Amino acid sequence: MTSTHDIEGLRAPGGHVVDQDGKKVGTVGRVHLDDEGRPAWVTAHTGPLGGGRAVAPLVDATVDGDDVRLAYGRARVEGAPHGVDGDLDEHQRADLFRYYGLGSARVGQPLFDR
Secondary structure, eight states, X not given: OOOHHHHHGGGSTTOEEEXXXXXXXXXXXXXXXXXXXXEEEEEEEESTTSOEEEEEEOTTXXXXXXXXXXXSOHHHHHTOSOOOSSOOOHHHHHHHHHHTTOTGGGTTSOSSOO
């Protein structure tokens, strides 16, 4: 599980988002917080110039230095809805929960372990 301490390192420039197999998805753009201020989602800047955006949950993610390894494959992450750098609203979060199959049972639970 990813801890709050691990996430702090991701806020520095230069970190990468990698998929479950270690393939680069993109660079860390933004760490999105849940309603209680806990890290829950990460935006990856994707594509050759970093112009694309993909949002992925930090559930079951691990951090290694400046990089975060997601529990999902690259194609899944790049196909996610709402590739934004701004705040995720309630509807966007609900779409992302559905897309990643996190289910409504997980909505009220933190996506990482303190």
